[in-house]
Amino acid sequence: MEYAQILEKIYGLTRFGTKLNLNNVQCLLDKLGNPERQFHAIHVGGSKGKGSVCAFLHSILKSSNIRAGLYTSPHLVDFTERIVINGSQITKEDVVKYYEIIQKHVDDMVKDDCTKQVTFFEFTTAMAFKYFADMHVDCAVIEVGLGGRLDATNVVFPDCSVITNIELEHTNVLGRTIEKIAHEKAGIIKPNVPVVTGARGKALKVISRVAAEKNATLVALEDAVVREEGRRRFSIKYRNWEMNNLDISLNGRFQLWNAALAVLCIKNLGIYRIEEEAIREGLRNTVWRGRIDLVHRNPDVIVDCAHTPNSAKALVEALAEDYTSVKFVFGVFKDKKKAQILSVLSKLGQEIIITEPDSPRAEKPEKLARIARRYFSKVEIMSREDAFRKTLSSSGVYCICGSVYLAGDAIAFFNHVKKEVVSENASIDWSKVVEILMDAYGTAGHYGEPFKVLIATILSQRTKDEITYPKAEALFKVYPDIHALAHADVEDVAGLIKPVGFYNVKAKKIIEVARILLNRYSGVVPDKLEELLSLPGVGQKTANCVLVFGFGRDALPVDTHVHRISNRLGVVKTDNPLETEQELKKIIPKPLWKHINYLFVQHGKKVCKPVRPDCRHCIIAGFCNRVGV
Ligand code: SF4
Structure with a gap:
């Protein structure tokens, strides 16, 4: 089968929704010979910044000559972004190959009455673990999908667990209070395995209690001294060690805190002695697309995945450091806090183009435009492609945000633009x-x-x-x-x-x-x-x-x-x-x-x-x- 057909089959599994239960994935991994036990792991959960922390960790391990896997979700442009080794995405050929391997075992499970169906996330998690084991990964950085305790990734026995922070999110599944959500996220803490966290207040109390019950050493970012030395530079001191003037390449001051968390994790990872130079190099070279991502210069166009009021606030604060006014291209899902997000964005500009992310969950542009008119003086509605093209043809700075789907489409569009520009230059006489x-x-x-x-x-x-x-x-x-x-x-x-x-x-x-x-x-x-x-x-x-x-x-x-x-x-x-x-x-x-x-x-x-x-x-x-x- 071709890659496109395989993707259709894998995406078809999304109809089975999310299953918070480890039986299926464990049974599948048993049939595959337990690949999850064949590499070291860092397991990263939390509410915000999980992906960035994973990216920092992966980059540091890679800089330290460790063969490092990275399993994250969702993807922005292509499925292959989800499974990466040392910066290289799984090839489309390997997606086809591993689909066939995993599907054969899923068929056996169904035949044995072990399960009726496997979900998209269970399937892709098994695919990632089998691929990492076959490719002899030393250490994989694994991002939790949803929650923690009952997430399919929670079958790994890591060398360090990371819980970034805790916010009210997915309350229908995880619980309606910070304490309940923290309890679910703390479910990734394993006996005698250190846990590093950026959580504070009530959430930190819950995580401390669970860590104590499991005899897991707790390392809280709150106990470290982190100093912002510049927009992309920080120093960190924790007990008997310190590192000064660490540079990062990702935009947004909040990334300094994600980077600090990654450094704390690396320093508490008992399996390797990672040199300071590798930490510096890894932080400097981290790439994480779709987060305050400058996809075009002159005119400047920034793409961001912000889709909550808090992430919109962080985005506006970061943009305000470089620009006095920004125009937006915005599309969002129906179930998001649209008015609050729009209100936050309007603090930095008065022009907005409303568009529709490519998903059945997307809010209709006409309805969204009615809300936007409360906050913006100029509101237009356009297709995604027209909106992206407009950012290149008019003056001023544009930011495209509101949905991961929209960010993914925008990155694909601007990748294509880059290729169009260079194709004219590419035909030089190479001989x-x-x-x-x-x-x-x-x-x-x-x-x-x-x-x-x-x-x-x-x-x-x-x-x-x-x-x-x-x-x-x-x-x-x-x-x-x-x-x-x-x-x-x-x-x-x-x-x-x-x-x-x-x-x-x-x-x-x-x-x-x-x-x-x-x-x-x-x-x-x-x-x-x-x-x-x-x-x-x-x-x-x-x-x-x-x-x-x-x-x-x-x-x-x-x-x-x-x-x-x-x-x-x-x-x-x-x-x-x-x-x-x-x-x-x-x-x-x-x-x-x-x-x-x-x-x-x-x-x-x-x-x-x-x-x-x-x-x-x-x-x-x-x-x-x-x-x-
Ligand atoms: S290839 Fe030659 S001309 Fe081009 S940037 Fe390098 S030194 Fe300059």
């Missing part, structure tokens, strides 16, 4: 560019043994080449092949590769890789991207480097140099290396792929440097649009 760069920098020269390329590339992550290569050579003198490294002593390896970044973690990792190669692949490095990605410490770039420099295959490793130069050239407009790889593959002829990494890395180090590129002496300036330079 010529490669030829000019080769004349200046030569070629990568020799292809090494796949094993050595693999190990050296893992060592090179977040380390300068001048340090990596001599250390890799020293390592290979003592441990020249997979067999030798698989039987090496961790301390000895760490001593040989020091001062490579994270040398202790990397020493363990490369020995583990060698052992897996020995046991699972008969001592041979696999030449398939998917198999390489399943190795610990191997992400997209490393796997592609092995394919190119180890096997001479047509692959395109994208690191920061390739990502930066491609965007400056104006041939892509992308947010991360993975996106860059996907876009470059569409526009560069395949036989040239394998040259790009080496040539752009050389050019990036010598001429097109991260700061102050030397455009005057650039040999490919004739092909460059100098975007952002």
Whole structure:
């Protein structure tokens, strides 16, 4: 079956609604061999900020060379956003593959009279856990779907639980008081497992009581000293440790508090010793779409998922730091507090376009416009596409908000706009560019043994080449092949590769890789991207480097140099290396792929440097649009 057909089947399960009961999902996971027990986990619940905290945690783990999974909901643009490993979304092919695996077991459950049906969330949770286990994830960050105690994700036994905060929400299901909701959310606390929380007041009391009953160490954000040092910078002190001037990339001061919670969690995660540098890098590089997301510049267009009065207030406060007046595109579900949200938005502008999110639950625009006229002096009604286009053609700043569905559609629209803009620039003569760069920098020269390329590339992550290569050579003198490294002593390896970044973690990792190669692949490095990605410490770039420099295959490793130069050239407009790889593959002829990494890395180090590129002496300036330079 095709991906689109599979999605229809998965979405079809939403007709079974939400089931607050763990029997189904546990039975399904038992049939799958309990994948949920095959990786470490951080379980994140709460009312607000769960997704952002998950994104911060995932980014920090990734920066620390830990193979990190991320399971969140809902998605904005595509289903594949829900299941991620080290920043890479599950592929559509794997969604098809894992649908078939899970569905087979669901059919067995129905046959055995174990269940009548499995819900959408139970199905996707089982899919995520099975995928993480098969892909040898070290630690997965798992976001609770609804509530906590009876949520399908609550079958994990995590190494740390996080409860962001507690607000009155889903009161028909979770209870009508803060205490009752806090009790449900505290249901994710496990015996002897630390719990970190940003909750306060009555909610914190309930969480403290449950934590005490379960002998779980409680770490409250309230007990930490968090200082805002700027709009995207904070310092944190908790008991005997402190970290100063931590920078984040996400917009909105409330994200500083989500980031602080993530740092508290990481510091209380007993399974790893995560270096401060990895925490800093992870916070700086966190990407979480749809939250005060600047999707277009000049004119500025911001997309946000705000759909409650509180989230609208946080949005308006954040926007007011940059803009004196904002126009809105707004669409919302019928059951939301429409008048209150509109009243909050009107504090920052008097013009609004009303539209309809793509859902049967959406409020009719005419009805919504009647409410909007109480608060705004100019109210128009438009289709989504017309409204999005208008934000680009008129003056002033627009913010699109009111619904996750609307935010998702807006992001998809602006992604498309970005592609339209770059497609004109993308048709440069790539053969010529490669030829000019080769004349200046030569070629990568020799292809090494796949094993050595693999190990050296893992060592090179977040380390300068001048340090990596001599250390890799020293390592290979003592441990020249997979067999030798698989039987090496961790301390000895760490001593040989020091001062490579994270040398202790990397020493363990490369020995583990060698052992897996020995046991699972008969001592041979696999030449398939998917198999390489399943190795610990191997992400997209490393796997592609092995394919190119180890096997001479047509692959395109994208690191920061390739990502930066491609965007400056104006041939892509992308947010991360993975996106860059996907876009470059569409526009560069395949036989040239394998040259790009080496040539752009050389050019990036010598001429097109991260700061102050030397455009005057650039040999490919004739092909460059100098975007952002
Ligand atoms: S012209 Fe400037 S921005 Fe463009 S590739 Fe050369 S150095 Fe980089």
